[in-house]
Amino acid sequence: MSTHTTKKEYFDVVVIGGGAAGMMAAIWASENGAKVALVEKNRSLGKKLLLTGNGRCNITQAKFDNRQFIEHLGQNGKFLFSALSAFGPVETMAFFENSGLRLKTEKDGRVFPKSDKAQDVLAVLEKNLKKNGVKIFLHQNVLGFELKDKKVACVELNDKKIYADSFVLSTGGKSYPATGSTGDGYQWLARIGHKVNSPAPALVPIKINDSWIRDLQGISLKNVGLNLIQNDQKINLGTGKIIFTHFGLSGPAIISASKIIGEHLRKGKVFLALNLFPALNLTELEEKLKIDFESHKKINLKKYLSGIFPQKLALKIMELAGFEHTRKIHSVNKPERTNLARLMKSIRVTVDSLLDFNHAIVTSGGVDLKEVDPQTMRSKIATNLFLAGEVLDLDGPTGGYNLQIAWTTGYATGKHANHPRK
Numbered sequence: 001m002s003t004h005t006t007k008k009e010y011f012d013v014v015v016i017g018g019g020a021a022g023m024m025a026a027i028w029a030s031e032n033g034a035k036v037a038l039v040e041k042n043r044s045l046g047k048k049l050l051l052t053g054n055g056r057c058n059i060t061q062a063k064f065d066n067r068q069f070i071e072h073l074g075q076n077g078k079f080l081f082s083a084l085s086a087f088g089p090v091e092t093m094a095f096f097e098n099s100g101l102r103l104k105t106e107k108d109g110r111v112f113p114k115s116d117k118a119q120d121v122l123a124v125l126e127k128n129l130k131k132n133g134v135k136i137f138l139h140q141n142v143l144g145f146e147l148k149d150k151k152v153a154c155v156e157l158n159d160k161k162i163y164a165d166s167f168v169l170s171t172g173g174k175s176y177p178a179t180g181s182t183g184d185g186y187q188w189l190a191r192i193g194h195k196v197n198s199p200a201p202a203l204v205p206i207k208i209n210d211s212w213i214r215d216l217q218g219i220s221l222k223n224v225g226l227n228l229i230q231n232d233q234k235i236n237l238g239t240g241k242i243i244f245t246h247f248g249l250s251g252p253a254i255i256s257a258s259k260i261i262g263e264h265l266r267k268g269k270v271f272l273a274l275n276l277f278p279a280l281n282l283t284e285l286e287e288k289l290k291i292d293f294e295s296h297k298k299i300n301l302k303k304y305l306s307g308i309f310p311q312k313l314a315l316k317i318m319e320l321a322g323f324e325h326t327r328k329i330h331s332v333n334k335p336e337r338t339n340l341a342r343l344m345k346s347i348r349v350t351v352d353s354l355l356d357f358n359h360a361i362v363t364s365g366g367v368d369l370k371e372v373d374p375q376t377m378r379s380k381i382a383t384n385l386f387l388a389g390e391v392l393d394l395d396g397p398t399g400g401y402n403l404q405i406a407w408t409t410g411y412a413t414g415k416h417a418n419h420p421r422k
Helices: 020-029 049-055 066-071 075-086 089-098 118-131 184-192 211-216 252-265 282-295 301-306 311-321 334-345 401-417
Strands: 007-016 036-039 103-105 110-113 135-137 144-148 151-156 160-169 196-202 206-208 220-230 233-244 248-250 271-275 347-354 362-367 385-387
Touching (some): 007 020, 007 401, 020 118, 036 160, 049 118, 066 075, 075 401, 089 103, 089 110, 144 184, 160 184, 160 401, 184 362, 206 252, 211 311, 233 252, 248 252, 248 347, 282 334, 311 334
Parallel strands (some): 007 036, 007 160, 036 135
Antiparallel strands (some): 151 160, 196 362, 206 347, 220 271, 233 248
């Protein structure tokens, strides 16, 4: 009769989670000779990384200095100031370029590999892991941690226990659960004693109640102003591209605004006002319509609007403004023209909800930052535990901000968790 004996392995640093933050942590932890293990539940590393930027991988955001970068992260952004000073966008770009990856900076400071292939970014990370001798455990489920004297003693996997001086937890959030981001890390950290602020989908499309919006499915507009309206208060959400879908609205402008929309939804009913002419104020738009109508008296209003918008949207604007599709421009009086201008400056729709984690790019919420050292990312609950990436209550808009958070926190944990065994 045989008895099963759990294997034991010993390392200087164990990193749990083989995404962007975890790989960066393992690279820098192993840079000076530490014995490092990287544990990943999937059969390969960087599964979610390959999806970023629609497969192009928006590595970072290079338009702003560190202080401005932090402002784009909202209330929690200042937490990252020290770590970003050590490893920000400049250092990130240098890291990848020194590893042989050619980069390009596009509009609005978005940085991509010149090849437009996320696979090339992953290849750089894997090359560095291999060069530094990091031992990689793939397709491994973490069953739990053993704690002794406010320290993590070991992590238990399917068939072994791994012991280390330091541990890095970089298991991601709950967005794109098909990639393995199922929120496991939140549960483990809560058991250890960490406060976990409720995870919520962020950078996600939104569901709209108004049924007519489905008729516009597939239409995209490049320059739409967004305003959030709640209790007669208006908040400017910026301007950008939106896409009409079968469930509501998507596109970069919507996705970037989704976190604020979600926060207000928790307080009550929310409306979005779509401004189709953000570059003109109401008076200027009225004047434009007056001049255009004078020079197009004989044509249908439908033909005029279809010259500005996709025809389906032109017809929908007419319906919402109370015009029949056969209406001639010459018959539109001044009050009707003013009403049309007001509508195009503020088409109001009712927000139902944000879509779920399956559609979210990142997770909002996570480990309370008061319980984490901002310079080292060391846990204040378990003294040899470090936290990186989406497990932290830290997220930003689209445009390379969230991957930079991963690189920055991964670097900080790797550098400070590195204590080679004597």
